[in-house]
Amino acid sequence: MADGTLAAPRPAAIDGTRANGMQRFARRRSTIAFLMALPLLLVVLGLVAYPAGYGIYLSTLNRRMTANIGLGNYEILFDSDTFWDVAFQSCVFALSAVFLKALIGFWLAHMLHHIPAKGQRKWRGMLLVPWVIPPALSTLGWWWMFDPTYSSINYILNIFAVPSVPWLGEAWWARSAIIIVNVWYGAPFFMIMYLAALKSVPEQLYEAAAIDGATSWQRLRYITLPMMANIISITVLFSLIVTFANYDIVRVLTNGGPRDLTHVFASYAFQVGILAGNIPRGAAVSLFMVPMLAVCAFFVLRGVTRRNKEQM
Amino acid sequence: MAQVSLRKLVKAYEGGVQAVKGIDLEIADHEFVVLVGPSGCGKSTTLRMIAGLEEITSGDIAIGGTLVNDIPPRDRDIAMVFQNYALYPHMSVFDNMAFGLTLRKFPKAEIKRRVDEAARILDIAMLLDRKPKALSGGQRQRVAMGRAIVRDPKVFLFDEPLSNLDAKLRVQMRTEIKKVHQTVKTTTVYVTHDQIEAMTLADRVVVMNHGVIEQVGPPQELYHHPATRFVAGFIGSPAMNFSPARLEGDAHALRVVLPNGTALPVPEHRAARYAPYVGRPILVGIRPEHLTDKKPTDKRNIADFPAIPEVIEPMGMETLVHFWMDGHEISARLDPTCPVSVGVPITLAADMDQMHIIDPATDKVL
Numbered sequence: 001m002a003d004g005t006l007a008a009p010r011p012a013a014i015d016g017t018r019a020n021g022m023q024r025f026a027r028r029r030s031t032i033a034f035l036m037a038l039p040l041l042l043v044v045l046g047l048v049a050y051p052a053g054y055g056i057y058l059s060t061l062n063r064r065m066t067a068n069i070g071l072g073n074y075e076i077l078f079d080s081d082t083f084w085d086v087a088f089q090s091c092v093f094a095l096s097a098v099f100l101k102a103l104i105g106f107w108l109a110h111m112l113h114h115i116p117a118k119g120q121r122k123w124r125g126m127l128l129v130p131w132v133i134p135p136a137l138s139t140l141g142w143w144w145m146f147d148p149t150y151s152s153i154n155y156i157l158n159i160f161a162v163p164s165v166p167w168l169g170e171a172w173w174a175r176s177a178i179i180i181v182n183v184w185y186g187a188p189f190f191m192i193m194y195l196a197a198l199k200s201v202p203e204q205l206y207e208a209a210a211i212d213g214a215t216s217w218q219r220l221r222y223i224t225l226p227m228m229a230n231i232i233s234i235t236v237l238f239s240l241i242v243t244f245a246n247y248d249i250v251r252v253l254t255n256g257g258p259r260d261l262t263h264v265f266a267s268y269a270f271q272v273g274i275l276a277g278n279i280p281r282g283a284a285v286s287l288f289m290v291p292m293l294a295v296c297a298f299f300v301l302r303g304v305t306r307r308n309k310e311q312m
Numbered sequence: 313m314a315q316v317s318l319r320k321l322v323k324a325y326e327g328g329v330q331a332v333k334g335i336d337l338e339i340a341d342h343e344f345v346v347l348v349g350p351s352g353c354g355k356s357t358t359l360r361m362i363a364g365l366e367e368i369t370s371g372d373i374a375i376g377g378t379l380v381n382d383i384p385p386r387d388r389d390i391a392m393v394f395q396n397y398a399l400y401p402h403m404s405v406f407d408n409m410a411f412g413l414t415l416r417k418f419p420k421a422e423i424k425r426r427v428d429e430a431a432r433i434l435d436i437a438m439l440l441d442r443k444p445k446a447l448s449g450g451q452r453q454r455v456a457m458g459r460a461i462v463r464d465p466k467v468f469l470f471d472e473p474l475s476n477l478d479a480k481l482r483v484q485m486r487t488e489i490k491k492v493h494q495t496v497k498t499t500t501v502y503v504t505h506d507q508i509e510a511m512t513l514a515d516r517v518v519v520m521n522h523g524v525i526e527q528v529g530p531p532q533e534l535y536h537h538p539a540t541r542f543v544a545g546f547i548g549s550p551a552m553n554f555s556p557a558r559l560e561g562d563a564h565a566l567r568v569v570l571p572n573g574t575a576l577p578v579p580e581h582r583a584a585r586y587a588p589y590v591g592r593p594i595l596v597g598i599r600p601e602h603l604t605d606k607k608p609t610d611k612r613n614i615a616d617f618p619a620i621p622e623v624i625e626p627m628g629m630e631t632l633v634h635f636w637m638d639g640h641e642i643s644a645r646l647d648p649t650c651p652v653s654v655g656v657p658i659t660l661a662a663d664m665d666q667m668h669i670i671d672p673a674t675d676k677v678l
Contacts, residue, residue, distance in 0.1 A: 207365050208398035212412035212459070213386040222411070226402040310443045311401040 058283040065280060073284035082260050083268075083285070089175065090264040090289065094243045097182040101243075102236055104183060105190020112191070113198045124195070131188035139252040142181045143168075146253070171261040174254050178262055181249050186242075190235055197231035198224070230304050237300040244289050265289045314376030314389075314466035314499055315341045316362060321371035323357050323523075331357040333523040334371065344493050344500045348510035349520035349546070356471055358520070359503045363469050364388050376466050391460035392469040396476060397452045399444040399459075406440040409458045423462075430461040433495060434488070450481045457489070461496060468493075470502040474509065486512055507547050511535070519543045536666075541595065541675040544668055550600050550632065552668070553642045557596040559589050559669070568596050568669070571638035579613040579664050586669055586678060595670040597677075600632065602666040603644040605658070613664040619644065620657050633658075 025031055062069050077083040108127060112120055130138065145152045146167035154164040167177045201224060209219045225232070247266035250256060256263040256271060263271065265285055273282015316339040323332040332354040339345045347355040360366035362373055364385035373380050380388050391412070399408050406427055407414075413423045431437040434454040444452055453473060460468055470489070474482045490513055493500055504510055510517045511531040519526045519534065519542070527539040531547075538544035544552050558569045559578075566578035566586055576596075578586060607614050619642070625632040631646045644660050652658060669678045 202396075202398070204394050204396060204398040205400060207363075207385075208392070208394060208400075208459075209411075210365070210385045211363060211388075211390060211392045212463075213415040215386070218415060223400065226400075229402070307402070311445055 055283045055287055058280050059287055061280040063278050063280060069280075073281045074288075076281065077284055077288070082263075085261060086263045086265060086268040086285070087288070089262060090244060093175065093179060093182070093246075093264055094240055097179045097186065097243050098236055098239045100179065100183045101186040101190050101239060102232065104187040105235075106194050106232075108187065108191040109194035109198055112195055124192070127191060128188045130184050131186070131192075133185075135185050136248045136252055138185060139181055139249050142177070142184075143253055146177050168254055169258060171258060174258060174262045178249055178253055181253060182243060182246060185249070186239060190239070193231055193235045194228065197228040201227045230307055233300045233304055237297055240296060241293055244293060315339060315343075316467055316499060316501065317372070317374040318358070318362070319372040319374075321358065321361065321373065322369045323354070323361060323366065324369040330523055332361070335520075335523075335525050337518060337525065337528065339499060339501060341499055342497045344490075344502065344513060344515045345518060346502045346504060346510040346514035346516075347518045347520055348504055348507055349526075350505060353520040354523040355503045355505075355518075355520050359469055359471055359501060362467070362501060363390055363392050389466045390469055391463045391465040391467075392471065393453075393456045393460050393473045395472040397444070397456040397473075399452055399455055401444050403443070404440065405436065405442050405444070405447070405455050405458075408444065408455055409440075409462050412459065412463045426462040426464070427458070430458040433461065433492060434458050449477050450485060453477065453485055454488070457492060461492065464496075464498075466499065468498050468500040468502075470500065470504075472504055473502075474504070474506075482509075489513060508549060511547070517547075519546060521546075538668065538677050540677060541597070541670045544597050544670070544677060548599055550643050550645075552597045552599045553603065553640075554595050554597050554670070555637055555640045555642065556672075557594055559586055559592065559594055561590065562587070566590070568594075568667070570596070571640075574618060576615040576617070576662055576664060576667070577613070578669075589669070589671070589678065593672060594678075595672050597668040597670060598662060599666065600643040600645045602663040603642070603660050604663075605644075605646040605650040605652075605660060607661040615662045615664050617660040617662040618657060619660050621652055621654050624652060624654060 058065070059073055060068050060070055062072070112123055112127070115123060144150065148164075148166065148169060151164065151167060153167070158164060166173055168174050205223050205227070206219055209223050214222060244264070245266050246264060247270065250262060250264055250267040251270070254262040256267050260268075265288060269282045269286035271282075272285055273279045276282075316337075318335055318337040320334045320336060321332055322330065322334050324330045331352075335354075335358065337345075347358060349355050357366055361368050362375075364380065364383065368381060375388055375390070400411065403411065409427045409430060410423045413426060418426075427440070428437065431440060434457060436451060436454045436458060439447060439451060439455070444455065447455065456473070473489070474485050477485060486509060489502075493513075502509075502513060511534075514531055516528060517531055517534050518528045521542050527534060527543045529537075534543060534547045538547060541554070545554065555570055557571070559566060560569050560575070561567050561578075564580075564583065566583045568576045568578060570576070603617060619633070619635045619637075621633045621635055623634040625634070626648060629648065631648050631650065631652065633644045633646055633652055635642055635644075646652060646660075670676065671678055
């Protein structure tokens with residue numbers, strides 16, 4: 001009896017401790033933060049992690065998706081000349097388009113930055129127009145302008161006695177046309193990011209540099225660019241990912257032609273996976289860009305972290 | 313090394329607002345001149361015009377005898393220390409200091425020699441590899457000064473360089489700046505709103521107000537012989553006491569009569585100067601340190617000044633007593649050992665040799 005009396009409170013005490021522990025756990029800032037981020041995490045898991053995992057699984061299946069063939073799809077792709085053309089075109093397209101977007105975006109941002117605030121808003125709004133038009137729609141407009149018979153661009157070239165250009169008929173010109181449209185669409189994004197970055201550079205750094213003897217080019221080289229390095233890196237990385245995965249411009253403008261020479265990974269994956277009905281191989285094509293972009297992202301983000309630690 | 317000349321210098325902004333209204337100033341070679349005044353008085357604008365960071369509306373600026381109106385900052389051979397230091401955050405301390413020399417294509421060995429020398433003078437040799445982020449406010453200030461020193465320019469320009477430092481560090485850096493100037497002897501133009509900084513650092517102080525120069529002179533001259541009511545009130549801490557008063561008597565026995573009826577005899581040697589103002593309203597100004605509890609035995613012109621303390625501030629080395637006379641606050645500096653209580657009348661000693669009489673119509677000290 002005495003034992004029972006003594007023993008009785010023990011489970012209650014344990015329950016009490018457990019309840020307190022749960023309350024403390026629920027009240028912890030990290031727990032609250034996790035719970036608040038949970039909906040987003042579920043969206044990311046559902047829309048990114050699951051499709052990515054399923055894509056990897058699909059890429060290991062045979063065409064009928066009845067048997068696992070391991071890396072068989074990748075081996076077939078590595079032996080395909082068309083695939084290497086697509087890989088080459090994707091790299092040329094993404095690198096040159098991103099470079100030109102960054103260059104033009106920076107130039108526009110620099111010009112805008114030096115316009116007085118009142119006029120700046122008007123120009124900024126106008127220059128952002130290409131970015132806010134749905135790319136499939138604006139590409140259709142470009143397609144008409146590149147049309148071999150009614151090309152308005154060729155019409156203007158002819159006025160200046162320049163012969164017509166087979167914009168979408170020859171590989172080199174078709175590739176150039178895709179890059180032009182992508183740059184037209186994407187440069188305003190760079191412009192707006194760089195404009196924000198330019199505005200965040202303290203004016204006194206330029207004044208100090210001017211007194212130190214820097215010319216305007218040297219101020220750009222030694223002050224503006226290093227101070228914008230993080231924004232430039234992150235914008236380039238972001239744009240590289242989006243441009244590598246570009247689909248709509250190629251699909252509307254050339255549909256991969258002529259002779260599959262303007263395909264990029266996304267449009268080729270669609271052609272192989274959906275149009276040709278080989279979903280596993282299409283998955284293998286689309287997964288090919290992941291390791292390349294992962295390496296880029298690793299180096300870019302490492303640089304950003306290092307600069308943040310040193311400067312902020 | 314060079315002299316700086318400002319002639320009829322004007323800066324007007326859009327809308328016609330004049331920040332600087334035609335000032336003239338000659339700064340001698342090796343001189344340390346401090347521009348001081350309240351916010352918006354035009355002191356920083358003047359400095360920025362000397363630097364070439366601000367276009368001048370009219371007038372001339374000459375450095376070392378050369379007219380620099382249209383010469384860009386990089387060719388004026390000046391160095392500037394900014395209020396927020398303006399260190400390049402992506403460069404190490406060494407690179408920050410060497411930047412100006414690198415741009416001017418100095419040999420690497422010479423750059424290193426100069427940076428090391430400046431770092432030694434400023435005691436920052438151990439910081440040369442660090443980035444500005446890893447430095448304290450005082451260390452950043454030293455680096456900013458180092459960046460100016462290595463250039464060995466004709467003129468140093470300082471734009472409120474100590475404003476961002478805490479009170480203790482400000483005093484320490486003030487001494488450092490004075491020491492550096494005594495070492496390198498470069499002509500220096502220094503802008504501050506802190507009159508103590510101005511008084512302690514300057515060979516000559518330029519007091520500015522509303523875009524004009526109120527007075528130029530050595531610190532002691534400004535303190536003892538202010539030209540205007542503004543200078544009298546701006547220089548000195550705590551500020552000079554002002555009270556409306558009336559001059560009575562004749563050229564042989566003048567006295568200042570305060571609103572509460574207190575009559576203070578005017579020293580004989582000043583009577584002739586003030587005689588034309590007898591019967592007219594005047595302002596009398598006397599500094600708190602000349603209104604004390606002790607009557608110096610070696611002075612003749614000491615007057616009794618009755619007061620009833622309303623606020624007492626013991627400062628350790630002195631006690632400040634505040635009282636109001638006809639709505640005007642008057643402060644007095646008392647010996648800390650002086651027994652004083654709120655509401656208990658005391659008789660203070662006013663040193664009439666140190667009082668100033670101001671014409672309220674012109675605000676000029678008579």
